[in-house]
Amino acid sequence: MVHNTRSGLEMILRIDTHIHTVLSGDASTQVNQIPSIAKLKGLDGVAITDHDRFSNHHIDGIIVIPGVEVSAREGHILAYGDVEEISPGLSVDETVRLIHERGGLAILAHPYDVVRGGVKPEMVSERLDGIETINSRSNPFRLSKHLAERASRRLGLPSFGGSDSHTPETIGDAYTCIDSDSRSLEDILTAMRDGRVQAVGGPTCCVNILRRAGSNFTRRFRI
Ligand SMILES: [Zn+2]
Ligand SMILES: [Zn+2]
Numbered sequence: 001m002v003h004n005t006r007s008g009l010e011m012i013l014r015i016d017t018h019i020h021t022v023l024s025g026d027a028s029t030q031v032n033q034i035p036s037i038a039k040l041k042g043l044d045g046v047a048i049t050d051h052d053r054f055s056n057h058h059i060d061g062i063i064v065i066p067g068v069e070v071s072a073r074e075g076h077i078l079a080y081g082d083v084e085e086i087s088p089g090l091s092v093d094e095t096v097r098l099i100h101e102r103g104g105l106a107i108l109a110h111p112y113d114v115v116r117g118g119v120k121p122e123m124v125s126e127r128l129d130g131i132e133t134i135n136s137r138s139n140p141f142r143l144s145k146h147l148a149e150r151a152s153r154r155l156g157l158p159s160f161g162g163s164d165s166h167t168p169e170t171i172g173d174a175y176t177c178i179d180s181d182s183r184s185l186e187d188i189l190t191a192m193r194d195g196r197v198q199a200v201g202g203p204t205c206c207v208n209i210l211r212r213a214g215s216n217f218t219r220r221f222r223i
Contacts, residue, residue: 018162174201
């Protein structure tokens with residue numbers, strides 16, 4: 001029997017901890033589209049993690065975790081909490097140190113994606129708060145998930161899941177189950193810091209990837 005020393009009022013929240021909006025420069029999702037999609041997909045909330053742009057939105061009806069996806073020299077780091085802007089191009093250790101100095105959490109984004117690359121845990125000397133074991137856009141999906149799960153187990157790093165969505169319909173393709181004491185941001189971040197998380201989800205359907213490629217093509221050539 002598991003003895004629980006916490007309040008006994010915990011709840012499992014389903015939060016897509018990695019989505020992008022138009023402010024990323026490479027995504028089409030408008031902030032006002034997020035609540036209806038999140039509800040449709042059965043999510044309690046999202047973390048908006050635009051590229052190198054700290055996001056701290058309040059959206060009625062859903063939980064929004066403040067965050068940013070920082071482009072460190074060696075690859076992408078997800079930062080959660082009130083970390084504000086963090087300069088891109090710093091070393092991964094400098095980036096993680098800065099996130100921690102500001103009271104945030106530092107998680108490795110898509111560490112084993114062979115196309116986009118990623119920061120492997122052994123490249124980091126600073127303490128990490130987790131590893132994104134499921135990223136719906138990671139390539140090849142099954143192999144990158146397997147390697148990330150193995151690293152997570154070996155190093156005892158909490159396992160996060162995010163869609164890395166750049167279009168509204170792909171929000172929720174993966175998400176993180178968070179065992180939080182309440183829906184407050186403080187309790188959610190505490191649960192994430194304590195590792196009371198589990199990654200869930202699958203790859204983004206190729207139709208949606210093609211749709212995004214098509215819209216990029218149309219934008220670039222103004223068709
Ligand atoms: Zn990334
Ligand atoms: Zn991303």
